[in-house]
Amino acid sequence: MPKAVNVGLRVMKGVPIENQNFLDQVRTKAVEDPEVKGAEIGLIRSREIGGKTWNYFILKRKDEINQEFWARKLKPDEVFIVLYTAVGTYYDQYQPEFLKILETASKN
Numbered sequence: 001m002p003k004a005v006n007v008g009l010r011v012m013k014g015v016p017i018e019n020q021n022f023l024d025q026v027r028t029k030a031v032e033d034p035e036v037k038g039a040e041i042g043l044i045r046s047r048e049i050g051g052k053t054w055n056y057f058i059l060k061r062k063d064e065i066n067q068e069f070w071a072r073k074l075k076p077d078e079v080f081i082v083l084y085t086a087v088g089t090y091y092d093q094y095q096p097e098f099l100k101i102l103e104t105a106s107k108n
Contacts, residue, residue: 005094007101008083015079019071020044020055022079026069027057038062049099050106066091070102080105 015022023044030036042058056070068084082105084098 003090004085004087005090006083006085007098008081008085009105010081010083011074012079012081014077016077019073019079020046023055023057023069023071030059036061050103052106054102054106064088068095068098072106 040060044055044057046053046055052072054070054072059067065087070082071079074080086094
């Protein structure tokens with residue numbers, strides 16, 4: 001089984017809805033995606049990190065690819081999205097380091 005970790009950061013402009021609603025749309029698309037059929041897809045939750053409120057959900061696929069989708073508003077029409085993807089045991093191993101990235105991302 002390959003081992004990999006990936007963190008993606010993106011600012012999306014022209015998103016007039018709240019980040020929780022935005023993530024709900026992402027989550028709905030994931031549920032409908034045949035590639036992730038049978039995956040465990042968590043509910044959208046909120047967590048304060050670095051003084052900012054983030055919304056997120058976790059997707060755990062049967063092929064041991066785990067993803068966390070995080071979002072917070074920067075401006076009324078801008079959403080900051082962070083995606084953490086890890087394969088196999090790397091998911092738990094690097095998750096604390098990923099949270100440090102979110103802390104840094106909360107400073108902006």
